[in-house]
Amino acid sequence: MALMNGARLGIAAQSVGVSQAAYTEGLNYARERKQFDTAIIDFPAVYDMLSRMKAKVDAGRAILYQTARYVDIYKALDDIARDRKLTPEERAEQKKYTRLADAFTPLAKGMNSEYANQNAYDAIQIHGGSGFIMEYKSQRLYRDARIFSIYEGTTQLQVVAAIRYITNGTYISIIKEMLEEEVSGEFAGLKERVAKMTILYEECVNTIKEEGNQEKQDFLARRLYEMTADILMSLLILADASKAPHLFTKSANVYVRHAEEEVNGHYLFIKNFKPEDVEFYRQNNREPAE
Numbered sequence: 001m002a003l004m005n006g007a008r009l010g011i012a013a014q015s016v017g018v019s020q021a022a023y024t025e026g027l028n029y030a031r032e033r034k035q036f037d038t039a040i041i042d043f044p045a046v047y048d049m050l051s052r053m054k055a056k057v058d059a060g061r062a063i064l065y066q067t068a069r070y071v072d073i074y075k076a077l078d079d080i081a082r083d084r085k086l087t088p089e090e091r092a093e094q095k096k097y098t099r100l101a102d103a104f105t106p107l108a109k110g111m112n113s114e115y116a117n118q119n120a121y122d123a124i125q126i127h128g129g130s131g132f133i134m135e136y137k138s139q140r141l142y143r144d145a146r147i148f149s150i151y152e153g154t155t156q157l158q159v160v161a162a163i164r165y166i167t168n169g170t171y172i173s174i175i176k177e178m179l180e181e182e183v184s185g186e187f188a189g190l191k192e193r194v195a196k197m198t199i200l201y202e203e204c205v206n207t208i209k210e211e212g213n214q215e216k217q218d219f220l221a222r223r224l225y226e227m228t229a230d231i232l233m234s235l236l237i238l239a240d241a242s243k244a245p246h247l248f249t250k251s252a253n254v255y256v257r258h259a260e261e262e263v264n265g266h267y268l269f270i271k272n273f274k275p276e277d278v279e280f281y282r283q284n285n286r287e288p289a290e
Helices: 002-032 044-083 088-132 138-149 155-167 170-179 185-211 214-243 245-271 275-283
Strands: none
Touching: 002 044, 002 088, 002 138, 044 088, 044 214, 044 245, 088 138, 088 155, 088 170, 088 214, 155 170, 155 185, 155 214, 170 185, 170 214, 185 214, 185 245, 214 245, 214 275
16 A cells, blocks of 8 residues: 555656646647637636636645655654654654555545546647647647546545545544644635635535445545545645745635535535435436437
């Protein structure tokens, strides 16, 4: 598992790189391509797409770096332990950061690999028909990105790896600790929106735990996983924006709104979902082919 987590972190980094490249290709094309004497980057449908791409790159890089930080700390303590006995404080720190690395790795790998696919898809969409031909790099990025959500554990397996940290309260504790951290005044309103998302998220987690229906939990796990990542990445991008507003203010505003849209949608789905509703999804695949 340690070897696999290392590979997954590497794929998260690859995903961020391709995601950034796809955004850059889309941005450059949108600036140059004109319709009706207007650069298409000035059309709302296009700058909405591009701004979401940029926000996903920045938020994805934030969770990648945070995960890498946790890995660096616990691996450094592992190296020290080979030379001498760790102090009780160091052992506690080693255990803490190993657990954090294990909890964050499936989020970093799963979300960034999905974002790479989404950004590569959107880059082609911005190019229109040109994005599908060999003359432009976006078609290669699309093919490169596709493997990221498959190898070293599909996104579905990242959900399986993360679900125990969802149900045992690990992520909730981390989120609440992060909500205690200060952000710049201009981001206080965004932080409050993330706090409201957290209430909805915790309500969903508690509802599923209290019901004790394993099949329902397994069915809804992907939505819980995405809610977890949306909230954590929102808090990470807000922290980055507080430290470097000239770099991340716009992405923080875009990403938190994106996360809010996702979390609210998942909340409504989970709260209105009954155990017997699983049958619609199970039986829908058993109808005779026409």
